[in-house]
Amino acid sequence: DAGITQSPRHKVTETGTPVTLRCHQTENHRYMYWYRQDPGHGLRLIHYSYGVKDTDKGEVSDGYSVSRSKTEDFLLTLESATSSQTSVYFCAIMGRESGNTIYFGEGSWLTVV
Amino acid sequence: AQSVTQLGSHVSVSEGALVLLRCNYSSSVPPYLFWYVQYPNQGLQLLLKYTTGATLVKGINGFEAEFKKSETSFHLTKPSAHMSDAAEYFCAVTLSGGYQKVTFGIGTKLQVIP
Numbered sequence: 001d002a003g004i005t006q007s008p009r010h011k012v013t014e015t016g017t018p019v020t021l022r023c024h025q026t027e028n029h030r031y032m033y034w035y036r037q038d039p040g041h042g043l044r045l046i047h048y049s050y051g052v053k054d055t056d057k058g059e060v061s062d063g064y065s066v067s068r069s070k071t072e073d074f075l076l077t078l079e080s081a082t083s084s085q086t087s088v089y090f091c092a093i094m095g096r097e098s099g100n101t102i103y104f105g106e107g108s109w110l111t112v113v
Numbered sequence: 114a115q116s117v118t119q120l121g122s123h124v125s126v127s128e129g130a131l132v133l134l135r136c137n138y139s140s141s142v143p144p145y146l147f148w149y150v151q152y153p154n155q156g157l158q159l160l161l162k163y164t165t166g167a168t169l170v171k172g173i174n175g176f177e178a179e180f181k182k183s184e185t186s187f188h189l190t191k192p193s194a195h196m197s198d199a200a201e202y203f204c205a206v207t208l209s210g211g212y213q214k215v216t217f218g219i220g221t222k223l224q225v226i227p
Contacts, residue, residue, distance in 0.1 A: 033215070040122075042203065042219035043157075090156060094215070099164065100145055100207060102215045104156040 003027050004105035006091050012111045019078040021089055021108050025071075029095030032074040033102070034058075034066065036087040043090065049074055081112045115140040115206045119218035127226050132176075132191040134221050136204035139185060146187040147205040148178055151220075157203060163187065174198070199225045 003026030013019050023032060031050055035043040035058075045058030047066040055066050063085060065077045078085055091105040120135040138144055145164045149157040161172025168180040174197075178189045187204060204218040 035217075040219065043217040045214070045216075048214070092215075099162075101147065101159060101162055102205070102207075103159070104149075106156045107154075 004091055004093055004103065006089075006105040006108045008108060009106065010109045012113060013081050015082060015112055016080050019081050019110065019112075021076040021091075021110070023074045023076070023091030023105060025074075025093050027093060027095065027097070027103075028071060029093040029098060030071075031094040032068065033092040033094070034064070034074070034076045035090045035092060036060065037090060037107075038087050046076065046089075078110075081110075083112050086110060086112045115144060115208060115214075115216050117204050117206050117216055117218040119204050119221050121221055122219065123222045123224065125224040125226055126194045128196055129193050132189070132194045132198065132223065134189040134202050134204075134223065136178075136187045136189065136218060137185050138187060138204070138206045140206060140208060142208050145207045146178075146180060147207075147215075148172065148176070148187075148189050149203045149205065149217075150174075151201045151203065153200075160189070160202070194223075194225045196225050196227065199223055 005024045007022045033048040034046040044060045046064050049055045049068040067075045089108045092102045094102045116139045118137045147162045148160040151157045161170045163170045163180045171177045176191045201220045201222045203220045207215045
């Protein structure tokens with residue numbers, strides 16, 4: 001198993017509250033990603049990082065921000081959660097060591113009520 | 114830019130029958146192609162990948178896929194379906210040369226009928 005840990009794994013929060021999801025890797029891979037998975041949409045990229053303090057937007061970045069202050073940690077923040085952000089969030093990593101193969105964490109189930 | 118199209122969001126097969134899940138891609142440069150499997154309430158697990166070399170790629174659990182450049186396809190097959198194959202399958206593409214963006218298809222749910 002790729003050394004990826006997501007926390008929390010499950011969370012219920014109220015509309016308008018901030019939420020932070022954490023992704024921690026032990027592989028020292030350069031690239032880290034946050035995806036959301038919704039029925040009928042597959043996986044959609046929210047943000048990704050290509051190094052410490054280097055991040056960029058994906059296709060569904062509105063309402064989300066990220067930070068990467070250390071190689072091993074990639075944080076996803078919902079500044080003010082909305083019901084449309086109820087989803088399953090997956091962190092993923094990729095690096096030259098993995099042959100440009102992306103590996104996923106176990107997911108974080110977020111419900112916004 | 115790259116994109117992936119998975120034909121059929123739901124596929125049903127009988128146990129013991131051939132499994133065929135279709136994936137077509139578009140890519141401006143030679144692609145790297147992947148198939149992932151997802152079991153309920155779990156993350157995505159790599160089944161197999163194509164980067165360069167042999168176009169027929171074998172993966173875990175008896176699955177294989179063939180890269181056909183002329184057809185821009187990377188279909189996933191398994192000769193004989195097992196009940197444990199019931200899951201959702203995702204095709205993905207990234208560009209060769211180390212580019213980091215990975216694009217996924219919308220997924221195909223495989224149902225295996227006893």
